[in-house]
Amino acid sequence: xxxxxxxxxxxxxxxxxxxxxxxxxxxxxxxxxxxxxxxxxxxxxxxxxxxxxxxxxxxxxxxxxxxxxxxxxxxxxxxxxxxxxxxxxxxxxxxxxxxxxxxxxxxxxxxxxxxxxx
Numbered sequence: 488x489x490x491x492x493x494x495x496x497x498x499x500x501x502x503x504x505x506x507x508x509x510x511x512x513x514x515x516x517x518x519x520x521x522x523x524x525x526x527x528x529x530x531x532x533x534x535x536x537x538x539x540x541x542x543x544x545x546x547x548x549x550x551x552x553x554x555x556x557x558x559x560x561x562x563x564x565x566x567x568x569x570x571x572x573x574x575x576x577x578x579x580x581x582x583x584x585x586x587x588x589x590x591x592x593x594x595x596x597x598x599x600x601x602x603x604x605x
Contacts, residue, residue, distance in 0.1 A: 500584030507581050508532045516566075516598065516605070517581045518591055524553035525590055527566050529575060539573050541566035559590040560597040567601030577604045 490498075509515030509532040518527045526542035541562050543553025551561035570578070578598075585591045599605070 496584040498584070500581075503581060503584060507579055509579055509581075513577050513579055514538055514575060515579045515581050516603075518583045518585065518594060520553075520583070520585050520590055522554060525559050525562055525594065526553070527562065527594065529566070529570055529573075529578060538575060539566060539569040541569060553590075556590055556593040559594040563594045563597035564601055567598050567603050570603060576602070580605045 507515060509530045511531050511533060514529045514531045516527055516529055518525070524543040526544070527540065528537045529539040530537050542548070543551060543558050543562050545565075548558075548561055548565060551558040553559065553562060570576075580595055580598075582591050582595075587595070595605075
């Protein structure tokens with residue numbers, strides 16, 4: 488039976504999530520990518536809370552499209568700023584079943600450049 492691209496990504500994400508979990512000391516950065524946008528959340532899985540979030544659909548990021556690497560870097564900069572405001576310095580990176588390439592890799596590099604450790 489042929490599986491859709493979305494189903495395959497979700498299976499990959501489930502595999503990653505079996506090993507990754509965010510804690511209060513080291514929350515998880517979950518990335519979601521579509522063709523036009525990119526968004527990410529910093530999540531404490533133990534408490535089930537989102538500590539910070541950023542997305543390319545926000546009005547503050549309307550100049551940057553999430554469909555390219557520059558947009559991903561802009562969203563990462565906003566997320567890192569919000570993480571620092573929440574007192575978060577170290578995180579675990581969850582690529583969401585997406586290949587660590589292109590926008591996802593650029594997003595991660597921008598988070599590192601902004602001072603988050605993972």
